[in-house]
Amino acid sequence: MAKPLASLGEVEVQILRLVWQNQPCTERQISDLVQQERDVARTTVLKTLQRLEAKGLLARVPDETPIRFRAVLDENRVLPSLIDRFVHGVLGGSPGPLVAYLANSEKLSEKDIKALQAIAQKIGQPAQE
Amino acid sequence: MAKPLASLGEVEVQILRLVWQNQPCTERQISDLVQQERDVARTTVLKTLQRLEAKGLLARVPDETPIRFRAVLDENRVLPSLIDRFVHGVLGGSPGPLVAYLANSEKLSEKDIKALQAIAQKIGQPAQE
DNA sequence: GACAGATTACGACAGGAGTCGTAGAATCCC
DNA sequence: GGGATTCTACGACTCCTGTCGTAATCTGTC
Numbered sequence: 541m542a543k544p545l546a547s548l549g550e551v552e553v554q555i556l557r558l559v560w561q562n563q564p565c566t567e568r569q570i571s572d573l574v575q576q577e578r579d580v581a582r583t584t585v586l587k588t589l590q591r592l593e594a595k596g597l598l599a600r601v602p603d604e605t606p607i608r609f610r611a612v613l614d615e616n617r618v619l620p621s622l623i624d625r626f627v628h629g630v631l632g633g634s635p636g637p638l639v640a641y642l643a644n645s646e647k648l649s650e651k652d653i654k655a656l657q658a659i660a661q662k663i664g665q666p667a668q669e
Numbered sequence: 670m671a672k673p674l675a676s677l678g679e680v681e682v683q684i685l686r687l688v689w690q691n692q693p694c695t696e697r698q699i700s701d702l703v704q705q706e707r708d709v710a711r712t713t714v715l716k717t718l719q720r721l722e723a724k725g726l727l728a729r730v731p732d733e734t735p736i737r738f739r740a741v742l743d744e745n746r747v748l749p750s751l752i753d754r755f756v757h758g759v760l761g762g763s764p765g766p767l768v769a770y771l772a773n774s775e776k777l778s779e780k781d782i783k784a785l786q787a788i789a790q791k792i793g794q795p796a797q798e
Numbered sequence: 799g800a801c802a803g804a805t806t807a808c809g810a811c812a813g814g815a816g817t818c819g820t821a822g823a824a825t826c827c828c
Numbered sequence: 829g830g831g832a833t834t835c836t837a838c839g840a841c842t843c844c845t846g847t848c849g850t851a852a853t854c855t856g857t858c
Contacts, residue, residue, distance in 0.1 A: 549815045550758045557761050567835075584817050586836070591815080605825080606835065619760065623770045626755050629679045631748065632686050635774050638767055639784045641752045645764050655768045657789035660782065678845045696805075713847050715806070720845080734855080735805065 545621045546595040551580075553622070555588050556597060560615045564601045564608040674742075674750045675724040680709075682751070684717050685726060689744045693730045693737040 548556070551574075558573050559565060571585040589609055592598040597618070601608040631637050642648065642656070677685070680703075687702050688694060700714040718738055721727040726747070730737040760766050771777065771785070 547814080548759075551816060553759050554761075580816080581818055583819075583836090587817080587838095588815085590837085619766045620770055620773070622759055623766060626759070627770075630677075630682050630751055630755070632683075633776070634778075635771060635776055636778065636781050636784075637748045637752060638771060639777075639781045639788070641749055641756075642764060642767060642771075643784060643788045644749070647762070647764055648768075649763075649765065652765050652768045653789065655765075655772060656785060659768070659772045660786035660789040676844080680846065709846080710848055712806090712849075716808095716847080717845085719807085 545618065545625075546597075547625075548595075548597075548622070551578075551584075551588055552592055554578075555585065556592060556611065556618070557615070559592075559598060559609055559611050564604075564610040566606045566608050568606065570609075674747065674754075675726075676754075677724075677726075677751070680707075680713075680717055681721055684714065685721060685740065685747070686744070688721075688727060688738055688740050693733075693739040695735045695737050697735065699738075 554577070555570055555574060558570050562569060562573070567582070567586045567589055570589065571582045574580060574585055589598060593600070593609070597612055598609045599612050601610055627633060627635055627638065648656070683706070684699055684703060687699050691698060691702070696711070696715045696718055699718065700711045703709060703714050718727060722729070722738070726741055727738045728741050730739055756762060756764055756767065777785070
């Protein structure tokens, strides 16, 4: 039972991403990184870290003096859920707009394009028209 | 540049979608539709309609007795912005996870697949235009 | 004109998320 | 040991969104 996964705010997701990329990490590390992108007090970061912990998304590494956090769930588990929620809540369940979005996206990496082609290929198989 | 586009809550987006599909429409119509999906009081719907109006996303058709609302912005304008915001806020700017998501999506319509293939095709070939 | 019913506006409250200030606790360094 | 630093926990606010209740308005019908 993949627990519902509490809803996440923007800062929460940002911090969660940072933890994924740097875990296990201290509040200080995260604060420094966050502050490169937005101007917030360290207590805000800590608070967010705590909320994330309360939501079961982060955990503390035991017995470390400056507390270090690590993610409980892999991003490959969380992101899809978040996307799914977005697709259902905002797009009404249809991924169509996403496809259109990607079509106009200029930020597709080589890898993304490859993946897209693979999808098209794969799904195109049973195709008929 | 299009104005920032106020942030939207889940119910707000849902109602906005309903308006897009039925505009111009009355609060009653929307309420009936919304209530097919979630149990809310009509005043809640009206309030949401008003907030959407305050955000500049809906407008009233002039001089109609039961007020009728219509969308100020086309969904083809709003959805991409919302997706973009999501990609930046949640995915950190990379559409990669979206691609992965689509790869596992079972809900792709024929049209979506076609579009996907077109994208893959188009991008697959560097020079054009 | 008066009443019933529908429509709309107002105001209120709750919970979540972002944001901090402050202060107590733990550490470090003479 | 004691002061300087750093780390943490609390508690407090504000804003946004969801959710209504209630009251004021408007409409159509006897």
